[in-house]
Amino acid sequence: MPELEIAxxxxxxxxxxxxxxxxxxxxxxxAHHLKGTKLICGTGDCCGCGVMLNGNSINACCMLAAQAExxxxxxxxxxxxxxxxxxxxxxxxxxxxxxxGYCTPGFIMRAYAFLQEHPHPDEAExxxxxxxxxxxCTGYVKPVAAxxxxxxxMQEQ
Amino acid sequence: xxxxxxxxxxxxxxxxAALLAEDGRTIIAGGTDLLVNPRYMVGVREVVDxxxxxxNYIRAExxxxxxxxxxxxxxxxxxxxxQRLANGILARGxxxxxxxxxxxxxxxxxxxxxQRLANGILARGAAVCGSPNIRNMATLVGNIASALPSADTxxxxxxxxxxxxxxxxxxxxxxxxxxxxxxxxxxxxxxELISELRIPLVDxxxxxxxxxxxxxxxxxxxxxxxxxxxKIQGGxxxxxxxxxxxxxxxxxxxxxxxxxLAGKLATEETFQRAAELVRxxxxxxxxxxATAAYRRKMSAVATVRALRQAAGLAAxxxxxxxx
Numbered sequence: 496m497p498e499l500e501i502a503x504x505x506x507x508x509x510x511x512x513x514x515x516x517x518x519x520x521x522x523x524x525x526a527h528h529l530k531g532t533k534l535i536c537g538t539g540d541c542c543g544c545g546v547m548l549n550g551n552s553i554n555a556c557c558m559l560a561a562q563a564e565x566x567x568x569x570x571x572x573x574x575x576x577x578x579x580x581x582x583x584x585x586x587x588x589x590x591x592x593x594x595x596g597y598c599t600p601g602f603i604m605r606a607y608a609f610l611q612e613h614p615h616p617d618e619a620e621x622x623x624x625x626x627x628x629x630x631x632c633t634g635y636v637k638p639v640a641a642x643x644x645x646x647x648x649m650q651e652q
Numbered sequence: 653x654x655x656x657x658x659x660x661x662x663x664x665x666x667x668x669a670a671l672l673a674e675d676g677r678t679i680i681a682g683g684t685d686l687l688v689n690p691r692y693m694v695g696v697r698e699v700v701d702x703x704x705x706x707x708n709y710i711r712a713e714x715x716x717x718x719x720x721x722x723x724x725x726x727x728x729x730x731x732x733x734x735q736r737l738a739n740g741i742l743a744r745g746x747x748x749x750x751x752x753x754x755x756x757x758x759x760x761x762x763x764x765x766x767q768r769l770a771n772g773i774l775a776r777g778a779a780v781c782g783s784p785n786i787r788n789m790a791t792l793v794g795n796i797a798s799a800l801p802s803a804d805t806x807x808x809x810x811x812x813x814x815x816x817x818x819x820x821x822x823x824x825x826x827x828x829x830x831x832x833x834x835x836x837x838x839x840x841x842x843x844e845l846i847s848e849l850r851i852p853l854v855d856x857x858x859x860x861x862x863x864x865x866x867x868x869x870x871x872x873x874x875x876x877x878x879x880x881x882x883k884i885q886g887g888x889x890x891x892x893x894x895x896x897x898x899x900x901x902x903x904x905x906x907x908x909x910x911x912x913l914a915g916k917l918a919t920e921e922t923f924q925r926a927a928e929l930v931r932x933x934x935x936x937x938x939x940x941x942a943t944a945a946y947r948r949k950m951s952a953v954a955t956v957r958a959l960r961q962a963a964g965l966a967a968x969x970x971x972x973x974x975x
Contacts, residue, residue, distance in 0.1 A: 517654030538688040551788040627783020
């Protein structure tokens with residue numbers, strides 16, 4: 496299999512990745528030991544593999560890793576700074592907004608993108624923003640509370 | 653993992669067209685269909701990324717709105733110059749709206765001209781296409797190229813009389829969207845790429861539009877959707893276009909219903925007559941989302957609600973975003 500090499504920034508660090516042409520961004524993350532981003536549906540329907548690429552929240556399962564060339568990628572591993580959780584992570588913990596927890600990184604990354612654009616959301620806006628994130632434990636109430644709480648925490652900072 | 657041997661990233665349209673002239677190659681832009689739906693990878697060994705072709709635009713020019721194949725919805729929506737330019741052209745009523753093959757759903761949903769054009773029916777269609785994450789990736793042109801009958805934006809584009817610009821090794825050709833779709837995932841596109849969609853802006857100032865989607869959630873694929881554009885003078889409909897999605901092998905323009913609408917008063921009675929014709933014309937299938945019978949029944953409901961919106965007669969709770 497011929498190989499590609501791309502340069503990109505992952506969680507603030509400049510890296511070079513060797514890729515197979517058909518590798519998805521999610522597969523490349525896992526291959527580079529960034530396993531916080533989860534594979535759930537693999538068809539773009541659940542947002543469980545949500546990451547930030549160049550400031551937009553996207554699904555890592557349905558784009559080629561090669562398309563991330565020169566990109567600025569932020570994954571759930573990049574949120575905590577100096578051992579301190581990001582306010583969104585803190586709020587999810589405080590509100591107990593996880594059951595099995597597998598969809599949680601996707602919820603958190605979607606919330607991260609949403610709160611950057613809507614720092615003072617109401618509940619309806621939060622529900623609309625999270626509408627694409629699927630939780631098979633059906634735990635939808637607490638993530639909404641957590642995002643509203645995260646907005647407060649981010650204001651206090 | 654896609655089973656491909658090569659990933660190409662052309663930087664000119666000529667280079668892209670030459671790459672696509674070879675067997676076993678397909679286009680990737682947003683990738684949200686290509687990577688998840690195996691039907692688009694049948695016989696494909698190599699992919700051609702068209703996102704470096706400078707097609708990320710939505711611009712008004714020569715009486716058309718041009719939407720390029722590469723623009724993300726977001727990038728374009730945030731360019732103030734483009735917003736002003738488009739609005740200016742729309743105000744003069746002599747423009748086309750060009751939408752590049754890279755324009756993502758998000759850009760379309762947020763683009764000021766599209767939000768205003770015919771009550772923003774295209775922006776509304778884009779705004780209910782998948783989840784926020786998908787709208788950040790998917791392109792409007794890709795929604796056309798995939799040619800699925802259940803897609804959210806083709807009905808609005810057909811109601812707006814859009815045209816498709818195709819580029820191959822023999823040059824460029826323009827196909828009215830009316831003649832573009834052939835069947836599920838089939839279109840007249842050969843070894844070509846769609847460089848842009850364009851929408852006529854001439855005479856569009858008083859164009860009224862409606863879009864109604866029936867799905868389990870706003871994010872889910874439509875069970876039925878309907879888009880309508882009307883021109884109304886003194887209470888009488890002078891021009892109508894009516895298109896239904898997810899009820900036939902292709903997005904279905906119901907010209908018989910359009911003929912019934914034209915020349916009639918924009919009233920509930922007229923809309924119900926049009927809806928009856930729609931119910932007779934649709935050819936829906938049964939799948940896990942809905943039965944054919946339900947789709948047929950709902951095609952009439954969606955028609956009436958889209959027409960009411962276009963006529964400014966929508967009831968409370970019949971907003972475009974159905975949940």
